[in-house]
Amino acid sequence: MQELIERVSAEVSAALAHIEFTETRLLPPATLEIAHLDAAAVAKLIDHTLLKPDATSAQVRQLCADALEYQFASVCVNSTWLALCQTLLGGSAVKCCVVTGFPMGAMLGAAKAHETALAVAQGAQEVDTVINVGRLKDKDYEVVYADVAGVAHAAHAGGALAKVILETGLLTPAEKIAGCLICKWAGIDYVKTATGFQGGGATVADVALMRQVVGPEMGVKAAGGIRTAEDARSMIAAGATRIGASAGISIVQGFLGTAGATVADKGATDKGAY
Numbered sequence: 001m002q003e004l005i006e007r008v009s010a011e012v013s014a015a016l017a018h019i020e021f022t023e024t025r026l027l028p029p030a031t032l033e034i035a036h037l038d039a040a041a042v043a044k045l046i047d048h049t050l051l052k053p054d055a056t057s058a059q060v061r062q063l064c065a066d067a068l069e070y071q072f073a074s075v076c077v078n079s080t081w082l083a084l085c086q087t088l089l090g091g092s093a094v095k096c097c098v099v100t101g102f103p104m105g106a107m108l109g110a111a112k113a114h115e116t117a118l119a120v121a122q123g124a125q126e127v128d129t130v131i132n133v134g135r136l137k138d139k140d141y142e143v144v145y146a147d148v149a150g151v152a153h154a155a156h157a158g159g160a161l162a163k164v165i166l167e168t169g170l171l172t173p174a175e176k177i178a179g180c181l182i183c184k185w186a187g188i189d190y191v192k193t194a195t196g197f198q199g200g201g202a203t204v205a206d207v208a209l210m211r212q213v214v215g216p217e218m219g220v221k222a223a224g225g226i227r228t229a230e231d232a233r234s235m236i237a238a239g240a241t242r243i244g245a246s247a248g249i250s251i252v253q254g255f256l257g258t259a260g261a262t263v264a265d266k267g268a269t270d271k272g273a274y
Contacts, residue, residue, distance in 0.1 A: 004142055004145065005139060008141050008181060011181050012174050015177045015181075016174060016177065019209055019212060037236070037255075039252050039253075039255035040071065042229075042232060042236075042252060042255050043070045043073075043252050044073050045073060045241065045242055045243050046070075046072045046242075046244075046248040047072070047074045047075070047097055047128075047221070047243065047245070048070075048246075048248040049076040049077075049245060049248075050246060051077065051102070051103075053078075055077075055078070061088060064084075064085055064088035064089055065088075066248070068092055068094060073094070073095065073242065074096065075094060075096060076244060077097070078098065079098040079099070079115070079122075082096055082098055082119060082122055082124055095125040096125055097124065097126035097128060098126075098128070099127075099130075100116045100119060100151070101115065101129045101130045102130055105130025105131050105132050106132060106133070109146050110150065112147060113150030116155055117154040120157070120159075121158060125160050125161070126160055126161040127161070128164075128244075129163070129164055130165045130167065131148060131165060131166055133166075136171070136175055136182075137170075137171070144179070144182050145182050145185070145186055148164050149187065151188075152186050152189075161189045163190035163219070163221055163242075164192060165192045165195055166183075166191060166192065166193065167194055167198055167200070168194055168206045169198060170198060179191070180210055180213040180214050188218070189219055190241075191219075191221070192220075192222075192223055192244065193221070195223075196223060196225065196244075202223055202226055204234050205238075207220060207222050207239055207240050208238040210239070211238065219241045220239050221244055222235035222238075223244030224244075226243055226244070226245045226251070227247040228247070228254055229252075231251070232245075232251045
């Protein structure tokens with residue numbers, strides 16, 4: 001335990017010394033790759049999301065229909081809707097993503113890992129779980145590591161990707177760095193900004209910080225309050241490789257530049273680089 005605390009503390013201090021200088025010097029708003037990112041490519045970065053507790057089967061059906069039309073990366077739902085999504089999306093390139101330990105992340109790590117294993121056994125291809133925020137703030141790094149490592153193991157055992165939500169709006173810069181480092185060491189595939197249920201969402205500064213900490217080998221998912229093409233563009237420029245949003249259609253239409261267009265219409269409506 002003490003060894004892990006010392007390792008995290010040393011790495012956080014080193015990262016803060018660098019990020020204090022670079023955090024406000026974000027990546028330019030349009031790198032070469034981003035400037036040539038078209039609407040169809042952006043759609044493949046979006047987890048089309050419906051996580052509200054009063055979601056109905058009709059809304060989930062519409063979510064999946066939208067995902068198929070726009071070819072989003074995945075639909076992200078509560079696990080009660082997994083079977084329905086599999087039926088509607090079966091055979092397509094759109095993946096089924098479920099949340100576990102959601103939205104608080106404060107349950108026993110074993111329960112979170114078991115929930116993940118159940119979801120993956122029933123066909124989830126990606127799992128977004130919530131870090132234990134209170135334990136992270138208390139610097140109970142051994143508990144946090146075991147928590148996220150258990151999710152990573154359960155997801156990977158079934159061939160699924162594991163993403164961990166840090167809930168950045170509740171964390172200090174040092175805590176964000178510590179959370180990213182622990183997730184990286186535990187074998188998590190993506191770190192993610194927020195649930196959208198705790199009052200804080202994704203910021204460009206947080207995405208840039210997360211990218212700097214985890215490096216190029218991990219994914220960074222920006223989620224929480226991303227509603228427009230401009231929002232998505234800023235997050236991608238800062239280092240996001242996945243976008244979680246319930247406004248995926250509006251985002252893609254913003255890239256197309258025509259509110260009524262679909263990705264299939266891109267050839268006739270796309271106004272080019274942005």
